Structures are given as structure tokens and as C-alpha cells.
Amino acid sequence: MTLCYSYIDSPVGRLLVAGDASALHFLSFPTGHKSFGPQPGWSPSDAPFAEVRRQIDAYFAGRLQSFSLPLHLSGSAFQVSVWRYLAGIPFGETRSYGQIAATLGRPRASRAVGAANGSNPLPIILPCHRVLGATGALTGFGGGLATKAYLLRHEGVLPAEDQSLPGLA
Structure with missing residues (x-):
């Protein structure tokens, strides 16, 4: 699966977001034991993340309390x-x-x-x-x-x- 990724600046640091044209797959913090960077095969692209960026910015500005984004959840x-x-x-x-x-x-x-x-x-x-x-x-x-x-x-x-x-x- 080919994912795109981008970074979003936030008050808690630069957040890595990754996904495809249909859904957001990952968000990673810049620090902490679960942080990670772009994986092999991922392509940098800001375009798929315009709405993610808008909602994250609105959350940190105090204008958004619940996210409404298409998400890809892969787990048990x-x-x-x-x-x-x-x-x-x-x-x-x-x-x-x-x-x-x-x-x-x-x-x-x-x-x-x-x-x-x-x-x-x-x-x-x-x-x-x-x-x-x-x-x-x-x-x-x-x-x-x-x-x-x-x-x-x-x-x-x-x-x-x-x-x-x-x-x-």
C-alpha cells in the first residue's frame, strides 16, 4: 500500500500524518516512545491532508472538539x-x-x-x-x-x- 505523508505544525510539535486518497491512516507525535517517521515507500504530499490540517488547527485553536475525518483503522x-x-x-x-x-x-x-x-x-x-x-x-x-x-x-x-x-x- 502506498501512503502519502505530510507534517502539521502544532503546539505539541510537528505531527506526522499519513494516509491515502480516501482516509487518514496514521498520526505520530515528534517525541515519545511511539513516535515514528515516514516509512519506506511513503511519498511526501501535502494535498491529501488539507482537511486534516484544517481540523487539527481548529482543535488547537479551540474551535473544534470532535474530528470528522475518514479514517482507516487496521487492527484486531x-x-x-x-x-x-x-x-x-x-x-x-x-x-x-x-x-x-x-x-x-x-x-x-x-x-x-x-x-x-x-x-x-x-x-x-x-x-x-x-x-x-x-x-x-x-x-x-x-x-x-x-x-x-x-x-x-x-x-x-x-x-x-x-x-x-x-x-x-
Whole structure:
């Protein structure tokens, strides 16, 4: 499969987006343990990502709370069910891994929800940053905990006392 890619500047750094003419496949943060760059065979192109760019810019400007983009989700049936659930968590709200597992009818699968959350190919778009530990703790995040905290502050979940992220443009 040949994908195109582009970069979108954001308050949390330069985001890599990749997809084809019909759907967005990936979003990667510039830092964190899940960040990645363009893969072999991908072609640079800004054209397919005009609407993605518009919606990401609107999200960070506070004008958009829910994304409406065609997405390509490739994963197990359970992963896809978790990712679809993420899309329904409202802006400014959070859920725990256990809450998601229970809602999906698998109350003992909070670790599996965590693993699916960690494999989310489209963070921000499918807002995995809105998932917290059972105690409300900020748990692992592919873009780094500082990025997760920034996104939650942006959405009003955490106090807005410090909106900066050291080392991010």
C-alpha cells in the first residue's frame, strides 16, 4: 500500500500524518516512545491532508472538539472497538481503562484496553489522551506524558496553570 505523508505544525510539535486518497491512516507525535517517521515507500504530499490540517488547527485553536475525518483503522476487532469508543469520549471528559472495558462488555479486560489504547494509530483524532488510570493518574502515552498533560489542559481537564511544554515548538 502506498501512503502519502505530510507534517502539521502544532503546539505539541510537528505531527506526522499519513494516509491515502480516501482516509487518514496514521498520526505520530515528534517525541515519545511511539513516535515514528515516514516509512519506506511513503511519498511526501501535502494535498491529501488539507482537511486534516484544517481540523487539527481548529482543535488547537479551540474551535473544534470532535474530528470528522475518514479514517482507516487496521487492527484486531477488539482494538478497533476500543478505538471507536475513544472517538466517542467527549472533549473535556475522561474515562478509565476499566470503565471502557466494562462498557465494551469485557469488565476484566482493562489491561487489554490499555494495550489497544497504546496501539492507537491516530492519537488526538481518536483521543486516547482522555483515558486515565483508575485513580485518575496520567498513565503512559505514546507522545509522552508532557504531551498528554498539555492536551488535557487544552481541554480543561487539568488546571491551565502551565500551558508550556519544554522543548516543543
